[in-house]
Amino acid sequence: MIGGQVSLDRRQVLRGIDLTVKPGEVVAVLGANGSGKSTLIRALLGLIPMTGGTTLLYDTPPARFREWWKIGYVPQRLSVGGGVPTTIREVVASGRIARQRRLRRTGAADREATARALAVVGMTDRASDPVQALSGGQQQRVLIARALAGEPDTFVMDEPTAGVDSESQQLLADTLSGLVDQGKTVLLVAHELGPLEPLITRAVVLRDGFVCHDGPPPRAVGTHALPGHDHVHPHCAETPVSPLDWRPTS
Numbered sequence: 001m002i003g004g005q006v007s008l009d010r011r012q013v014l015r016g017i018d019l020t021v022k023p024g025e026v027v028a029v030l031g032a033n034g035s036g037k038s039t040l041i042r043a044l045l046g047l048i049p050m051t052g053g054t055t056l057l058y059d060t061p062p063a064r065f066r067e068w069w070k071i072g073y074v075p076q077r078l079s080v081g082g083g084v085p086t087t088i089r090e091v092v093a094s095g096r097i098a099r100q101r102r103l104r105r106t107g108a109a110d111r112e113a114t115a116r117a118l119a120v121v122g123m124t125d126r127a128s129d130p131v132q133a134l135s136g137g138q139q140q141r142v143l144i145a146r147a148l149a150g151e152p153d154t155f156v157m158d159e160p161t162a163g164v165d166s167e168s169q170q171l172l173a174d175t176l177s178g179l180v181d182q183g184k185t186v187l188l189v190a191h192e193l194g195p196l197e198p199l200i201t202r203a204v205v206l207r208d209g210f211v212c213h214d215g216p217p218p219r220a221v222g223t224h225a226l227p228g229h230d231h232v233h234p235h236c237a238e239t240p241v242s243p244l245d246w247r248p249t250s
């Protein structure tokens with residue numbers, strides 16, 4: 001395995017990862033705390049620099065990628081800067097920005113998509129409240145709504161169900177299920193798949209910055225995550241245009 005590498009604070013966190021997400025896949029990135037899952041997600045999207053390897057978004061390096069509306073990113077935490085009160089609706093509506101730039105208009109479609117996304121996460125009644133006042137799980141639901149509002153082709157979600165109650169997890173699973181039926185692609189980090197489990201078509205298990213399993217979703221993660229378990233390495237050449245593609249430099 002030689003591929004994408006990331007060092008943080010002079011410590012190698014990703015040690016060579018070769019990962020291609022194919023259109024329509026629902027990929028779960030699993031692994032212990034500190035195994036590198038969030039780092040992998042951020043590096044895949046070009047949000048942190050790599051010390052080796054290449055990442056491509058729809059066949060384009062992140063620096064040249066212009067079609068950000070295609071990707072809905074749910075980060076692990078909401079960061080609202082400046083101390084300025086921001087409403088839930090404003091955060092969710094910001095998921096439309098990349099799309100508006102592309103279509104050069106703001107209008108009914110944006111408002112409707114925002115309202116739909118708020119309803120999906122059960123936040124319609126609280127849309128005018130400041131996000132700062134929300135609990136961690138509620139903020140996570142707002143981040144999910146922001147990604148949904150953008151109507152992307154590919155969802156990249158870093159622990160979307162962390163701290164989210166079981167009813168909201170089920171709602172997310174049902175929503176993603178509908179989107180997957182429409183052909184959307186999903187890459188998500190999770191500790192507990194919960195209601196998302198039936199949707200997962202492929203599991204990538206990280207261990208200490210390496211991929212130790214890449215293939216069918218493990219029934220029992222503990223067993224399949226062991227090093228030495230059969231590895232299935234996806235081949236970049238098999239895909240038409242891959243939403244997320246990380247190729248090693250030769």
Ligand SMILES: Nc1ncnc2c1ncn2[C@@H]1O[C@H](COP(=O)(O)OP(=O)(O)OP(=O)(O)O)[C@@H](O)[C@H]1O
Binds near residue numbers: 009033036039040
């Ligand atoms: N900004 C940073 N500077 C230095 N080290 C970092 C930084 N961010 C993460 N790390 C280290 O990189 C390793 C991987 O972190 P990462 O957040 O990718 O793990 P993870 O698998 O997502 O963990 P978790 O399940 O706890 O979210 C950890 O050892 C962490 O301490």
